[in-house]
Amino acid sequence: MRISARNQIKGTVTEVRKGATTAHVLVDIGGQVVTSSITNDSVDNLGLKAGSSVYVVIKASDVMIGVD
Amino acid sequence: MRISARNQIKGTVTEVRKGATTAHVLVDIGGQVVTSSITNDSVDNLGLKAGSSVYVVIKASDVMIGVD
Amino acid sequence: MRISARNQIKGTVTEVRKGATTAHVLVDIGGQVVTSSITNDSVDNLGLKAGSSVYVVIKASDVMIGVD
Amino acid sequence: MRISARNQIKGTVTEVRKGATTAHVLVDIGGQVVTSSITNDSVDNLGLKAGSSVYVVIKASDVMIGVD
Amino acid sequence: MRISARNQIKGTVTEVRKGATTAHVLVDIGGQVVTSSITNDSVDNLGLKAGSSVYVVIKASDVMIGVD
Amino acid sequence: MRISARNQIKGTVTEVRKGATTAHVLVDIGGQVVTSSITNDSVDNLGLKAGSSVYVVIKASDVMIGVD
Incomplete structure (x- = not known):
């Protein structure tokens, strides 16, 4: 399945x-x-455990911006 | 201000x-x-423009996990 | 991709x-x-238009319950 | 109370x-x-238990779209 | 309708x-x-305009905490 | 850090x-x-306990409106 969430980042x-x-x-x-x-x-x-290859998936409207 | 959101990642x-x-x-x-x-x-x-140093700030409950 | 969001409902x-x-x-x-x-x-x-077969995908924590 | 959330679906x-x-x-x-x-x-x-008549209430911005 | 969202605050x-x-x-x-x-x-x-009596409704999981 | 979330309200x-x-x-x-x-x-x-001075921080898109 492809999904509308803008952010899909590969990780472990x-x-x-x-x-x-x-x-x-x-x-x-x-x-x-x-x-x-x-x-x-x-x-x-999803059978998740340490070492699993995954994507973190985040909607654009759930990403805030901070500035020092 | 320090904030409760678990994810605070430096970026540009x-x-x-x-x-x-x-x-x-x-x-x-x-x-x-x-x-x-x-x-x-x-x-x-926040005066955001191309080149600004920022943090992306995301609550843990807004991060989904995907698997191929 | 399979995703952690609990609700994935087929629709058009x-x-x-x-x-x-x-x-x-x-x-x-x-x-x-x-x-x-x-x-x-x-x-x-996603090439969405009237008639497209899709899933609506919703995290469990984004579903509220109302009672009359 | 009527509420701004776009999706209010009757269920049990x-x-x-x-x-x-x-x-x-x-x-x-x-x-x-x-x-x-x-x-x-x-x-x-809300006194929720199996058999309760309820609405599931979901904001439009919390509904993602997936495509096979 | 009564709703599961923990925060329902009266306002104008x-x-x-x-x-x-x-x-x-x-x-x-x-x-x-x-x-x-x-x-x-x-x-x-909802017929909202300046002067309308309303509630702001917010789920507990959407409220972050900040500290100076 | 200053943050993009529109609502930052002082409290205890x-x-x-x-x-x-x-x-x-x-x-x-x-x-x-x-x-x-x-x-x-x-x-x-954040070292939160009863009596701590904090801000509640809420994105505008997480605030719903209800009407009686």
Whole structure:
């Protein structure tokens, strides 16, 4: 499936931390680490574990800009 | 201000495209380009233009994971 | 690509309305019509038009519940 | 209260799964099942349980489009 | 309709600015002004104009915390 | 850091409730209480506790409008 979300960045899972219903997945996208919060069910369905090749997918309207 | 959003990645603005009320800001974060959709007012307030040093700021719950 | 978003519902585009930078896409998901707001660029990249077979994709954390 | 969110679809709760602070609520909207992630407090306040008549409420900007 | 979103704050519309498809609605919630970005269609459906009594409705997961 | 999110409202934390991975933070913004759902990690990093001076930060596109 191709998806409308503007940002789709290749990376590698470095860590999966499951909570009660929600998991945190850390993804290395080439030096930078991105944290994703998804359901435990999604982690299981996609078979995510450290070393998995993935995309981080983010809608343009969910990206804010900060300036020092 | 420090902020609770888990993802704060340094980058450089490469392009600003203003619409009627909403702008698209493209940010290079080290080879990858991220698209951000924010208000025209925010572009003006932060003084964003090509070359600006910025952070892209994204909540963990707004980051999805895709697998090929 | 398979994606972590919990909700992926098959439907058919009934209308595409482009704005300055943002488009509204109406999708019939079996009697119910869902409105999606995405970038004009995404409409073009995915080649969306009335009659296109698509999925509406929604994260579980973006679905609220209302009661009369 | 009437609300600005473009998508308000009638359905029936089929299951409520509570976590530590966050619950997953499954809603049948006429053959399709939608998963909603809301706070345990909201589940209690709205009195949600299997069989409850509800609306799933989703902003247009939270609906992505996917194509095979 | 009662809704699962945790934050529902009473206020008064002070200004409505329509764009091509998206409007900005400013709401005074007791000294503080909140900006909302919704569709032009929602503005028309709800009959919003300066002076309208409204609620600003925000999911808990969309509220970030900043510290100086 | 200055940030593009349109809404940045000063307040005081009244309560922090940690879950398995996600915390709920209650903030008094001058009589009104706003609930924020952020990661436990963010609570720790920002050192949030009852009495902390904070800003609630909300994107304009995450603010819905309701009418009675």
